[in-house]
Amino acid sequence: MDRLSREKRALPAAGLAEALGGELQKFQTRLFERAQAFQRANTFELGTLDEVIAHFRDRGGFVWVQWCGDEAEEARVKTDAGGVTIRTIDEDTRPSGNCFVCGRPATLRVALAKAY
Numbered sequence: 611m612d613r614l615s616r617e618k619r620a621l622p623a624a625g626l627a628e629a630l631g632g633e634l635q636k637f638q639t640r641l642f643e644r645a646q647a648f649q650r651a652n653t654f655e656l657g658t659l660d661e662v663i664a665h666f667r668d669r670g671g672f673v674w675v676q677w678c679g680d681e682a683e684e685a686r687v688k689t690d691a692g693g694v695t696i697r698t699i700d701e702d703t704r705p706s707g708n709c710f711v712c713g714r715p716a717t718l719r720v721a722l723a724k725a726y
């Protein structure tokens with residue numbers, strides 16, 4: 611029984627373990643691809659606080675922004691965008707451009723998400 615497509619298929623009795631292993635691998639590959647597609651569809655890159663507020667008015671997911679690191683702004687974002695908080699700091703990417711709140715040069719690239 612394939613739980614992703616809900617189709618039943620007969621497996622040959624000979625080489626059953628091998629067939630099962632193959633099926634499992636295909637299943638895992640599809641799960642992984644599905645998770646990646648979901649992540650892509652739910653990840654956004656925005657430039658200003660206005661865009662962030664507008665985004666979270668009717669959408670969810672993760673929004674990457676460039677940020678200066680000022681903690682006072684974190685509180686402001688949470689208030690203005692209705693519960694949006696910083697979830698992840700991107701340690702691998704050097705920030706480029708300006709802070710999405712104050713416009714000063716950014717020092718961090720962070721992901722925002724809304725708490726429900």
Ligand SMILES: [Zn+2]
Pocket residue numbers: 677678679680683709710711712713714
């Ligand atoms: Zn700032």
